[in-house]
Amino acid sequence: xxxxxxxxxxxxxxxxxxxxxxxxxxxxxxxxxxxxxxxxxxxxxxxxxxxxxxxxxxxxxxxxxxxxxxxxxxxxxxxxxxxxxxxxxxxxxxxxxxxxxxxxxxxxxxxxxxxxxxxxxxxxxxxxxxxxxxxxxxxxxxxxxxxxxxxxxxxxxxxxxxxxxxxxxxxxxxxxxxxxxxxxxxxxxxxxxxxxxxxxxxxxxxxxxxxxxxxxxxxxxxxxxxxxxxxxxxxxxxxxxxxxxxxxxxxxxxxxxxxxxxxxxxxxxxxxxxxxxxxxxxxxxxxxxxxxxxxxxxxxxxxxxxxxxxxxxxxxxxxxx
Amino acid sequence: xxxxxxxxxxxxxxxxxxxxxxxxxxxxxxxxxxxxxxxxxxxxxxxxxxxxxxxxxxxxxxxxxxxxxxxxxxxxxxxxxxxxxxxxxxxxxxxxxxxxxxxxxxxxxxxxxxxxxxxxxxxxxxxxxxxxxxxxxxxxxxxxxxxxxxxxxxxxxxxxxxxxxxxxxxxxxxxxxxxxxxxxxxxxxxxxxxxxxxxxxxxxxxxxxxxxxxxxxxxxxxxxxxxxxxxxxxxxxxxxxxxxxxxxxxxxxxxxxxxxxxxxxxxxxxxxxxxxxxxxxxxxxxxxxxxxxxxxxxxxxxxxxxxxxxxxxxxxxxxxxxxxxxxxxxxxxxxxxxxxxxxxxxxxxxxxxxxxxxxxxxxxxxxxxxxxxxxxxx
Numbered sequence: 001x002x003x004x005x006x007x008x009x010x011x012x013x014x015x016x017x018x019x020x021x022x023x024x025x026x027x028x029x030x031x032x033x034x035x036x037x038x039x040x041x042x043x044x045x046x047x048x049x050x051x052x053x054x055x056x057x058x059x060x061x062x063x064x065x066x067x068x069x070x071x072x073x074x075x076x077x078x079x080x081x082x083x084x085x086x087x088x089x090x091x092x093x094x095x096x097x098x099x100x101x102x103x104x105x106x107x108x109x110x111x112x113x114x115x116x117x118x119x120x121x122x123x124x125x126x127x128x129x130x131x132x133x134x135x136x137x138x139x140x141x142x143x144x145x146x147x148x149x150x151x152x153x154x155x156x157x158x159x160x161x162x163x164x165x166x167x168x169x170x171x172x173x174x175x176x177x178x179x180x181x182x183x184x185x186x187x188x189x190x191x192x193x194x195x196x197x198x199x200x201x202x203x204x205x206x207x208x209x210x211x212x213x214x215x216x217x218x219x220x221x222x223x224x225x226x227x228x229x230x231x232x233x234x235x236x237x238x239x240x241x242x243x244x245x246x247x248x249x250x251x252x253x254x255x256x257x258x259x260x261x262x263x264x265x266x267x268x269x270x271x272x273x274x275x276x277x278x279x280x281x282x283x284x285x286x287x288x289x290x291x292x293x294x295x296x297x298x299x300x301x302x303x304x305x306x307x308x309x310x311x312x313x314x315x316x317x318x319x320x321x
Numbered sequence: 322x323x324x325x326x327x328x329x330x331x332x333x334x335x336x337x338x339x340x341x342x343x344x345x346x347x348x349x350x351x352x353x354x355x356x357x358x359x360x361x362x363x364x365x366x367x368x369x370x371x372x373x374x375x376x377x378x379x380x381x382x383x384x385x386x387x388x389x390x391x392x393x394x395x396x397x398x399x400x401x402x403x404x405x406x407x408x409x410x411x412x413x414x415x416x417x418x419x420x421x422x423x424x425x426x427x428x429x430x431x432x433x434x435x436x437x438x439x440x441x442x443x444x445x446x447x448x449x450x451x452x453x454x455x456x457x458x459x460x461x462x463x464x465x466x467x468x469x470x471x472x473x474x475x476x477x478x479x480x481x482x483x484x485x486x487x488x489x490x491x492x493x494x495x496x497x498x499x500x501x502x503x504x505x506x507x508x509x510x511x512x513x514x515x516x517x518x519x520x521x522x523x524x525x526x527x528x529x530x531x532x533x534x535x536x537x538x539x540x541x542x543x544x545x546x547x548x549x550x551x552x553x554x555x556x557x558x559x560x561x562x563x564x565x566x567x568x569x570x571x572x573x574x575x576x577x578x579x580x581x582x583x584x585x586x587x588x589x590x591x592x593x594x595x596x597x598x599x600x601x602x603x604x605x606x607x608x609x610x611x612x613x614x615x616x617x618x619x620x621x622x623x624x625x626x627x628x629x630x631x632x633x634x635x636x637x638x639x640x641x642x643x644x645x646x647x648x649x650x651x652x653x654x655x656x657x658x659x660x661x662x663x664x665x666x667x668x669x670x671x672x673x674x675x676x677x678x679x680x681x682x683x684x685x686x687x688x689x690x691x692x693x694x695x696x697x698x699x
Contacts, residue, residue: 057540078696082542093537097340098333109329110541138340 008035010162010193016065018051025051027216033195038188040207041197048216049197050090053166057087070162086155090166094151096140100131103139103154111158125153128183145176152183165196181206201303212306219313224302231305234258235274239267241292250288254281322546330551338555348521352563355513356570360506367453371399373411373420382431383423386465390421395457408442418444419454506577507659508632510567515597515626515652517563521556522601523618530609545694553598560594580666592679593655599686606693626652654678
């Protein structure tokens with residue numbers, strides 16, 4: 001699925017550039033997010049994920065490019081965009097010296113949630129965050145996972161159609177993370193568009209689509225399956241054998257092989273067509289008197305893909321420089 | 322501007338003030354304690370100046386003179402010494418600020434020649450005190466000598482009219498007792514309010530930046546004006562309480578006469594609070610750290626308010642250039658207003674000029690503060 005194929009896009013970003021002085025934080029990024037879609041931003045710290053999200057919220061002014069959220073040009077009218085969005089910043093930003101209830105009441109007032117709906121919405125947010133019975137607790141006394149769920153509750157109190165979540169699960173224990181993603185999926189099922197950033201690579205699996213960001217550029221995007229199948233530019237085979245060195249050397253000359261690398265006491269072979277190579281390669285090796293004990297197709301994890309892609313990206317940049 | 326959002330900000334601010342009892346206590350007790358510290362500390366009336374007496378004669382007449390010093394409100398006799406070195410030692414130690422030496426032939430010369438000198442030795446390290454002490458000492462001696470003359474005249478059987486000296490009878494208005502406290506304390510209220518007021522609001526925006534809550538607040542539809550007024554309102558209430566404390570200490574404790582009306586006081590005080598709270602807010606917006614903003618607020622209020630407001634140091638005795646600068650010191654107008662309300666019972670109509678200056682000042686600062694706080698980050 002390419003950028004232009006997203007129908008009914010709630011978020012449209014084209015050629016976005018953000019410079020801080022001479023530092024380019026976002027380098028010609030383009031993507032779209034459709035209604036009810038969960039788009040994940042992945043990448044190392046400092047890759048530019050937060051900067052893009054803050055531009056989309058109207059907190060930062062883009063240096064160049066077009067940014068549209070809910071059909072509104074963000075650079076032109078940031079105030080109007082804010083009615084339509086909910087935002088969870090990377091740093092926890094609720095009032096710690098206020099109680100759970102007081103925080104919700106505050107944001108209810110700020111977003112002017114209709115008074116007759118406020119009680120029901122607050123109840124929903126409290127239930128969602130699993131904070132029933134702790135309404136009067138100071139936020140500072142809550143554990144990290146609860147704080148993050150309350151922050152999500154505050155962000156959705158006014159039922160925004162679009163949610164921006166900047167590393168909402170960082171520093172949260174695994175079971176709480178899992179629960180948090182369930183909440184995100186429940187919201188998306190109701191038609192809420194979610195743009196979420198994370199530096200946990202495994203969390204990309206929970207997204208409908210993911211974009212990998214490195215040094216301000218989107219270096220790959222697509223559904224987790226697509227990324228695994230196509231992002232490496234081939235398919236992955238695993239080969240186990242006795243003579244690792246001679247096999248490696250032989251395979252580098254073999255037809256249809258893009259790349260070979262040692263992976264533990266086995267070889268990972270990147271090939272353009274796995275089905276063909278599964279037939280051809282054993283015969284090719286047989287000619288050289290090499291007999292692998294096992295050769296099989298494997299599917300890479302997203303982490304494999306991202307680590308590989310970032311390594312390639314860094315190498316490419318070094319070459320260009 | 323939406324009332325709902327304004328209220329949300331104000332309520333949140335009140336809760337935060339309430340949850341931070343230490344800061345609240347400082348906000349409420351600081352003006353209280355400062356009133357007492359400054360109220361007693363800044364006192365231009367010299368009373369009970371410690372002196373030494375060296376009576377080289379020890380006669381009835383010389384003792385009568387020294388008794389007059391003792392009876393005077395302005396002097397306290399710290400000790401009676403026997404020789405000059407003891408005087409030097411006492412002044413060096415700071416036991417006394419002056420010494421009165423009666424010559425050994427005091428009675429003799431007073432009776433024979435009718436005139437005699439008494440020596441006053443003054444500690445000149447504080448020339449202000451020395452001057453005042455000298456003036457008081459001269460007055461005590463003059464009072465004594467006129468008594469002596471009177472006695473002599475009576476002895477000679479002459480009538481009193483012939484020696485009646487010309488006397489100037491001065492009458493002071495508005496501060497009849499010429500108690501310096503009466504004109505210092507109202508000005509002091511202004512200085513303390515300037516100090517405390519700017520401190521109150523100097524933390525309010527920088528705290529949101531430091532704690533990271535501003536990031537989220539900026540992403541909401543809240544308007545800058547709603548944030549500003551929503552935050553200023555709770556501090557205006559606190560400012561009123563502080564002002565009431567200070568004014569009550571002035572009237573009830575220091576017994577400064579209050580001749581004006583409460584409504585004039587309330588209106589002008591609110592106007593002054595609007596100025597200083599907005600200044601604190603402006604600094605809080607411009608300097609995104611709490612410590613920085615609070616220190617800047619201290620510098621921006623403390624020095625101008627104490628030195629250039631005219632609360633102790635009269636403006637018309639300053640160099641021309643400095644006098645012109647004082648027009649920029651907002652505390653100056655409130656000092657003028659408070660002194661006029663307290664001592665003269667002035668109403669709004671008499672205070673139009675300083676009130677107008679304060680109004681202009683308030684509008685300018687509020688405008689600047691509203692413009693300075695922009696919701697966009699960079």
